[in-house]
Amino acid sequence: MAFRMKTVLALLVGFLFLIALWVWSGYNSLVTMQETVKNSWAQVETTYQRRVDLIPNLVNTVKGAANFEQSTLQAVTEARTKWMAAPDRASKLEAAQGAESAIARLLVTMEAYPQLKATQAFTDLMAQLEGTENRINVARRDYNDAVMKYNVGVRRFPRNVLAGFFGFDQEKPFEAAPGSENAPTVDFGTTK
Numbered sequence: 001m002a003f004r005m006k007t008v009l010a011l012l013v014g015f016l017f018l019i020a021l022w023v024w025s026g027y028n029s030l031v032t033m034q035e036t037v038k039n040s041w042a043q044v045e046t047t048y049q050r051r052v053d054l055i056p057n058l059v060n061t062v063k064g065a066a067n068f069e070q071s072t073l074q075a076v077t078e079a080r081t082k083w084m085a086a087p088d089r090a091s092k093l094e095a096a097q098g099a100e101s102a103i104a105r106l107l108v109t110m111e112a113y114p115q116l117k118a119t120q121a122f123t124d125l126m127a128q129l130e131g132t133e134n135r136i137n138v139a140r141r142d143y144n145d146a147v148m149k150y151n152v153g154v155r156r157f158p159r160n161v162l163a164g165f166f167g168f169d170q171e172k173p174f175e176a177a178p179g180s181e182n183a184p185t186v187d188f189g190t191t192k
Contacts, residue, residue, distance in 0.1 A: 033150040040143035075102040147173040
């Protein structure tokens with residue numbers, strides 16, 4: 001009888017050890033995935049910050065063009081200010097989408113100013129802005145990949161039990177703003 005009791009006790013301890021090992025491993029993998037999402041978002045923020053830092057130089061370069069649309073410059077400046085003041089990830093994404101729209105309008109409007117496009121400062125800024133936009137796209141893709149892996153980890157059974165118990169919620173991936181597939185329209189009839 002004692003041997004049987006020891007065997008049952010050993011099996012119970014072994015089972016509890018396996019459960020504890022599973023909880024430990026599952027929790028740590030969820031933490032790792034969550035930190036990867038946070039790091040990926042930090043990379044997105046860094047590239048957005050680079051873009052925001054270029055905006056004052058771009059605006060100052062463009063201001064030199066005679067009769068340039070002040071409303072377009074104001075929209076770009078306001079978009080930058082909104083991004084800088086955004087308190088959380090959702091607000092920053094919304095502000096970044098506003099900045100993209102304002103910069104797109106600015107770039108389309110600049111097509112009507114060949115003397116501006118011919119300056120070296122403008123050419124340099126456009127090259128920097130293009131590189132920054134490419135970095136933003138890569139950072140967004142990496143962020144979305146990290147969010148997808150994390151969300152799969154949070155939702156897949158049996159890890160979803162741990163995620164629910166420890167409060168790991170799904171993350172929201174970056175999504176393009178509605179209507180972003182349409183190019184901005186600019187009326188050059190009023191600029192000159």
